[in-house]
Amino acid sequence: MIPWSLLDTTRVPGGGELRLLRRGGEFSIRLDQTELMNSRQGGSEQALATLAFARLAQRTTTSQSAPRILIGGLGMGFTLRAALAASGPDAAIEVAELVPAVVAWARGAMAEVFGDSMADPRLAIIDGDVGAPIRAGKARYDAILLDVDNGPDGLSRAGNDALYDAIGLRAAHQALRAGGVLAVWSSGPDPSFSRRLRQAGFAVEEVPVRAMGKRGGARHLIWIALRG
Numbered sequence: 001m002i003p004w005s006l007l008d009t010t011r012v013p014g015g016g017e018l019r020l021l022r023r024g025g026e027f028s029i030r031l032d033q034t035e036l037m038n039s040r041q042g043g044s045e046q047a048l049a050t051l052a053f054a055r056l057a058q059r060t061t062t063s064q065s066a067p068r069i070l071i072g073g074l075g076m077g078f079t080l081r082a083a084l085a086a087s088g089p090d091a092a093i094e095v096a097e098l099v100p101a102v103v104a105w106a107r108g109a110m111a112e113v114f115g116d117s118m119a120d121p122r123l124a125i126i127d128g129d130v131g132a133p134i135r136a137g138k139a140r141y142d143a144i145l146l147d148v149d150n151g152p153d154g155l156s157r158a159g160n161d162a163l164y165d166a167i168g169l170r171a172a173h174q175a176l177r178a179g180g181v182l183a184v185w186s187s188g189p190d191p192s193f194s195r196r197l198r199q200a201g202f203a204v205e206e207v208p209v210r211a212m213g214k215r216g217g218a219r220h221l222i223w224i225a226l227r228g
Contacts, residue, residue, distance in 0.1 A: 004028065007109050010101035020105055027076065027110055029102075039113050042078030043213025044185060044220040045147055049082035051207055051224055052143045052183040059179035066090040068140060070175075072130030072163070073147040074102050077114045079185075083145070084120055091122050096130035103127070131163055137175040144172055144182050151186025151221075152193040164193060169200035173227055182225040189221050197225045 004021045012018055012031070021028045027039040037045075049071075056067070067087065071079055074097040083093055097103050103125055106114045117123070126133060130148060133140075152164040162168050164184075172182050182202060186193075189206065197204045202225035211217030 008101065008105065010099060013098060018099060018101065020101075020109060022109070025112075027113060029076065029105075037075050039076055039110075041211040041217055042076060043215070043217065044209040044211050044222065045075065045078035046082040046213065047207070047209045048145050048147055048183050048185045048222055049079045049086060051222055052145055052181045053083070053086040055181045055224055055226060056143060056179075066092055067142045068092045069094070069143045069145065070130065070133055070137070070141045071095045071145045071147070072134075073097065073149075074106060074125075075147060076110065077106060077117055079145055079147055080123070081115070081117050084117055084122065087122060089122075092124065093120075093122050094124045094126055094133065096126040096128060096133055098129050100127060131168065131171075134163075134168070134175045135171050139175070139177050141175050142177055142180050144175060144180070145185075146183070147185040151184065151188070152190045164196070166196055166200065169196055169202075173201050176227040178227065180227045182223075182227070184223040184225070186221045186223070188219070194223065197223060201228070202226060203228065 002024045004023045007020045007022055010018050016031050019030045028035055029037050069083055074095050080095055087093065106118055146163060148163060194204055194206060205224040207222045207224060209220050209222055211220060
């Protein structure tokens, strides 16, 4: 078997080391020794975008401006590429990424994974915590897609918890336009998070997904939370 090769490392704000590894055509991003994502297992991250866009297509309210999407976390770009594929030519997609090296990897070591997505004119990269544009974006977004950390039960950075607490969810509700969608990826279910979503004013659906889509893999969960 081909061994893993370490391509780069970087520190995560707040603690921990991210490591980019490659084995043949396969890439892995790990927090210390724990794998966070793998280039062969992006089905659930793709579903984060496709499920959100499916709900947007069903809404009865129509935005007077071009659809604007905010993605929290670049990762290996599965959610970004699915969002670009589902968007029209007038869409605006913002991706907030806290770790600059992840953006550099997308444009460098993992360019073959990302294809031409990073050069798409609909894309704008925000360097920093996704919480900042959420708090600043009053009725700015049609959808907010969060693939940050391990979901509501954070793994890599305690500061991410603020996205998923009551105050963070109220901010996300306010940042969405009428009929907008908050979609949240998680490694597993969390009943207390579902309750917080409802308390923040969302209509909530829990959707089980698989890491490799129709090919199976680990079981994950996506919350689809609708703003009335």
